[in-house]
Amino acid sequence: MNRITVETLLQDLASRGLNGEKISEQQIKVFASKDNFVNHLHYLQTIGFEHLANINGVDYIAENEFEVVYQVYSYEHKIHIVFKVRIPREKPVILTVVTLWEQAQFYEQEVHEFYGIYFEGNKDLSHLFLENWNDLPPLRKDFNTEEFSEKLFGSKRHGGGK
Amino acid sequence: MFNINSLEQQDNQDKLWDKVINYFRKRSLWMLHYCTGCGAMELPPVMTSRWDMERFGIGPMATPRQADILLITGYSSVRTMKRIIRTYEQMPEPKWVLAFGSCTVNGGMYWDSYNVINNLGEYIPVDITIAGCMPRPEAILDSMLKLMDMIQAGEAKAFRKYKENYAYYKANQDRLFMERGPVLESAALRYVHEETEGGEA
Numbered sequence A: 001m002n003r004i005t006v007e008t009l010l011q012d013l014a015s016r017g018l019n020g021e022k023i024s025e026q027q028i029k030v031f032a033s034k035d036n037f038v039n040h041l042h043y044l045q046t047i048g049f050e051h052l053a054n055i056n057g058v059d060y061i062a063e064n065e066f067e068v069v070y071q072v073y074s075y076e077h078k079i080h081i082v083f084k085v086r087i088p089r090e091k092p093v094i095l096t097v098v099t100l101w102e103q104a105q106f107y108e109q110e111v112h113e114f115y116g117i118y119f120e121g122n123k124d125l126s127h128l129f130l131e132n133w134n135d136l137p138p139l140r141k142d143f144n145t146e147e148f149s150e151k152l153f154g155s156k157r158h159g160g161g162k
Numbered sequence B: 001m002f003n004i005n006s007l008e009q010q011d012n013q014d015k016l017w018d019k020v021i022n023y024f025r026k027r028s029l030w031m032l033h034y035c036t037g038c039g040a041m042e043l044p045p046v047m048t049s050r051w052d053m054e055r056f057g058i059g060p061m062a063t064p065r066q067a068d069i070l071l072i073t074g075y076s077s078v079r080t081m082k083r084i085i086r087t088y089e090q091m092p093e094p095k096w097v098l099a100f101g102s103c104t105v106n107g108g109m110y111w112d113s114y115n116v117i118n119n120l121g122e123y124i125p126v127d128i129t130i131a132g133c134m135p136r137p138e139a140i141l142d143s144m145l146k147l148m149d150m151i152q153a154g155e156a157k158a159f160r161k162y163k164e165n166y167a168y169y170k171a172n173q174d175r176l177f178m179e180r181g182p183v184l185e186s187a188a189l190r191y192v193h194e195e196t197e198g199g200e201a
């Protein structure tokens, strides 16, 4: 396969209806819609982007949206793609990518645990880290961690001093 | 025959024995370090040749069943707290707890975190807390010398506090571990997913 560069990759993706931006010689970011992003990820996988390094969540509370970020890397082309998908905050549901990458299981579990994003098709979204948790997912911006800590652990501002 | 003098003698003898026992106890301490937080970084130099805690008769121990000191380095999450309590309860008496770093006193820089306990002393009895973020190896050695003094003087008795005030500690522990409802009202904002096609919610 021909060596893909950042420019040719961006062109290729643009022809498939994905707009992206160059970040550096080895890094691009692309924005996909939640309806067909799995197809795009699958395509990327077939052209050599075999490594899913991580899945992150971002809470854009002002825009009332969550962003799910897939970090995809190719050892062959040495290019890192930051693949972003936005979903509405009221109904944070997105398709799972476990079918493409097995390791996505844990990443999705983690994102579900900390943002409450629901991955449709993932069979096990149980908690990995939190114990006995019944509150809002803690990394959401509308979760008040100070108040929580105060109520459960008895924390005090400035260690109880002035 | 009842003899007040012999009772007093017995008393004195016991005290003497305590002194002797305490003396040997403090010279042979095995430490279990439960490295939960970043401060664990300071332990390798304390144990190895740079500061060498072995010259005080303190050695690392791999199992709680044979350990005398439990050293907890820094913040502990609810999850680790469970392990800490279990470890502590497995240790045979007499046992001592050193709480290391600001995080064990009032949460340190994680004071408002959603998953880190604030005051370790609420869940298990602590003999000595070492303030600092993170404390220098000298501070650790200092606390150990202090602990040895306290053992010699018979003052290091936090483990008795655990038995006497068990209800207090247990109540605090239960607050973390027992089934509970949401802590904040905002929990109502949670999104609950319902499968549309025939599955259960």
Ligand code: SF4
Pocket: B037, B038, B039, B073, B074, B075, B100, B101, B102, B103, B104, B108, B109, B110, B132, B133, B134, B135
């Ligand atoms: S006291 Fe400081 S060094 Fe120790 S665990 Fe807390 S943040 Fe880390």
